[in-house]
Amino acid sequence: xxxxxxxxxxxxxxxxxxxxxxxxxxxxxxxxxxxxxxxxxxxxxxxxxxxxxxxxxxxxxxxxxxxxxxxxxxxxxxxxxxxxxxxxxxxxxxxxxxxxxxxxxxxxxxxxxxxxxxxxxxxxxxxxxxxxxxxxxxxxxxxxxxxxxxxxxxxxxxxxxxxxxxxxxxxxxxxxxxxxxxxxxxxxxxxxxxxxxxxxxxxxxxxxxxxxxxxxxxxxxxxxxxxxxxxxxxxxxxxxxxxxxxxxxxxxxxxxx
Numbered sequence: 001x002x003x004x005x006x007x008x009x010x011x012x013x014x015x016x017x018x019x020x021x022x023x024x025x026x027x028x029x030x031x032x033x034x035x036x037x038x039x040x041x042x043x044x045x046x047x048x049x050x051x052x053x054x055x056x057x058x059x060x061x062x063x064x065x066x067x068x069x070x071x072x073x074x075x076x077x078x079x080x081x082x083x084x085x086x087x088x089x090x091x092x093x094x095x096x097x098x099x100x101x102x103x104x105x106x107x108x109x110x111x112x113x114x115x116x117x118x119x120x121x122x123x124x125x126x127x128x129x130x131x132x133x134x135x136x137x138x139x140x141x142x143x144x145x146x147x148x149x150x151x152x153x154x155x156x157x158x159x160x161x162x163x164x165x166x167x168x169x170x171x172x173x174x175x176x177x178x179x180x181x182x183x184x185x186x187x188x189x190x191x192x193x194x195x196x197x198x199x200x201x202x203x204x205x206x207x208x209x210x211x212x213x214x215x216x217x218x219x220x221x222x223x224x225x226x227x228x229x230x231x232x233x234x235x236x237x238x239x240x241x242x243x244x245x246x247x248x249x250x251x252x253x254x255x256x257x
Contacts, residue, residue, distance in 0.1 A: 051095035054126045056150045058101045059110075061119040070120050070142070071101070084144050099147065124150040169217040177223045194221035203228050 060067040074081045081091050081099075090097040104114055104121075113130065114121060122134040122142065132150050140146055145157040170176055183189040183197050195214055198207060198221065206228050207213065213221060 049094050049096050052097065052100075054124070054151070055095065055097065056099045056122065056124050056147060057107070058099055059104050059107065059114065059119060059121040059123070060101065061104050064119045066118075067120045074142075080142075080144050080147075084147065089147075098151065122150065168219040170220060171215065171217050173211075173216050174220040174224050176219050177226060179226070180222050181226050181229045183225065189218075189222070191218050191221065194218065194225060198225060198228075 058071075060071070073079060076082075081089075084099075085091060089099065091099040091101070093101050104110075104119070107114070109128065110130075113123075118136060123130050124132045132153060134140075134142060134146060134150060136142075145155075149155050149157075168176065180187070183193055186193065189197070197203065198213055203225070213224070216224075
């Protein structure tokens with residue numbers, strides 16, 4: 001009797017266990033299906049866009065060739081937009097971008113502001129208020145630095161180097177000039193080279209006896225050397241020799257720098 005009871009109990013336990021296992025498996029399947037349906041449902045939902053309070057609007061107009069050209073320039077590989085995006089700028093057609101590219105028809109609230117403007121029109125807004133705008137035709141290019149100024153209100157464009165006036169040493173013994181001749185092929189001779197050359201057989205007899213050229217600056221020595229060559233070769237105010245006219249010989253024009 002007890003053996004039959006034990007057998008029935010075992011069969012009942014197996015049946016219950018089997019039912020529980022199937023129920024658990026079914027529950028897992030139902031959950032997996034629910035998860036897949038949720039994921040698929042989220043994937044089909046449009047991305048929620050939170051408008052950026054401070055952003056730059058690049059406003060285009062239908063049929064505007066200039067808008068197309070400007071966008072093509074900005075979007076070209078290695079262009080302004082690519083460089084800016086590499087630094088973290090978000091650029092696109094939705095209002096959550098730093099730079100929003102948008103058609104004027106989508107901005108009815110700015111209709112009065114835009115009615116007399118040329119396109120593309122580039123403005124910076126904050127909470128719907130216009131802060132700054134880019135004026136076409138000015139000397140400032142529409143580039144990353146300009147977009148930075150529109151967004152921040154700070155001009156961070158590197159300043160161009162201010163050219164300094166070239167200054168050369170002079171002692172007042174001889175007037176300076178440019179367009180120098182070479183000294184035996186050397187276009188950057190030292191003071192010693194110049195003195196040796198001027199005191200040499202080519203020019204020694206042309207120097208005034210009281211000239212102490214050893215005390216002169218390099219630019220003065222070069223200017224003297226230039227004048228001596230042009231007098232011999234026929235510079236301004238002198239008749240040119242055949243050698244100067246053909247550009248050959250000791251005083252040929254080919255030796256000018």
